[in-house]
Amino acid sequence: MIGILALVLFVLLLAVGGERGASSILTLAGNIFVLAVTIFLLAGGFPPILLTFLAGTVISYLTLIKQNGKNKKTGAAFLATAAVMLLLLPAVYLVVWKTNGGGLNEIQAIQEDVMYYYNVDLRIRMLSIAVCINLLSVLGAVLDTALSITSSVHEVAVHRPELTRQELFFSGMRIGKEITGTTVNTLLFAYLGGSLLLFAYIKTGKYTVETILNSKFLFQDLSVMLFGGIACLAAVPISSVCGAQMTVKNIKKNQAQN
Template sequence: MMIGILALILFGLMMMIGGDRGAVSVMSLAGNLLVLSLAIILMAGGHAPLIITGIAAGLISYITLVKQNGKNQKTEIAFGATGIVILLLLAAIFLLLWDARSGGLNEIQAIQEDVMYYYNTNLHINMLQITVCMVLLSTLGAVLDTALSITSSLYEVILHKPDMSRREIYHSGLQIGKDIIGTTVNTLFFAYLGDSLLLFFYLKNVKYTAEVILNSKMLFQGVSAMLFSAIACLLTVPVASAGCMLFLKKEEKKEEK
């Protein structure tokens, strides 16, 4: 009941403050939830998790960027930059999680009474691939936000100063990235910390040593997802800036002709 009330308050504020754009945001959010739900159902049914996640990530990116903000150069470059960054990180994420053997339930989840006695944990699903998919999807939102921030800002810069050189465009993108990356990384950090605060209280009360916590799968799963998201945002800045340098400037030259 309370979830429904909070959802109604959220949608109401989005419509009231955002107007038409708020309505589009609500529809985009509903579309992303639908895509994510279908992806979970398909993965739970035994279909290839990485392929499904790749398709879902593409659809979510398209809905978030193109459907929500319109089809234009800003969103197209942001879409391309997002795809490049996710592909660059995919191998690193897979190799690191494979080496750390961090797939499946962590220590806290595995000892919970309802898991041990009431649920069947033999799901016939590749837990390593599921963990990789989880990290990719958690990274996606931050990358989309960073990519669109860079491309939108550079679009306005070029619009008001069309005589900028490619080098100046690229360095302007890096400068914009420096201004936004600090708050983005802090947002990721506090989102993880806030989500895990109660768990940390539990660990403190049961007297786990610092060595046990630092070497736990539980801590690695959460921190690795946060760090990969931060790394992805950092990589997005030069990739999106390079895309604007190549394509936004090219379009500006076409318009001058």
């Protein structure tokens, strides 16, 4: 059934997207390969933070530059994404460390197949793995937000080349205000949609509010959603700055050549 759904997705990508759809399929396959290699290296004991940095760089390159071409828009989006993720890293690490949010949560730990059939002595740092999970989970949303802002700023600059960096920055901020609401809602419903069965289980088990609020499973899911929203909001001004700077610089360079 998974193969059938994947085939339907690929057919629709080709039918609707055409050549760009084929490029999206190749990018998707490349990103899946990068994530698979990252998982194997993590299991082999390689440094999680370093692997996350390398995997995030390759995924960003494939998603932005390889798929959409090398230009000022994608270059600015790549730079903005890198800045957001570097700013987010210490915050994620601090929160996960303070809450001890790494490792298996309460629901996963009591599952029968985990208790009796799997070895839980993995000899890897669960804290670092939790940080990696949060960073890689929000990367896609940051890439989407960054490219949306830089592309919009570039289009504004193309039609209004007389605008200054500051005016282009505020243009990007206005565009960001229009898309942040839908982006945050997308993250919210992605979390809620994937956790409906878990909430039903909690309701059936009649757990207290204190137990739920202090549970690791609630923190692990909510942290991804909240960090995703924070990262997307931070991406708006950073992408606006990068987009305005690189676009104006490119326009001046073209004018000087002409």
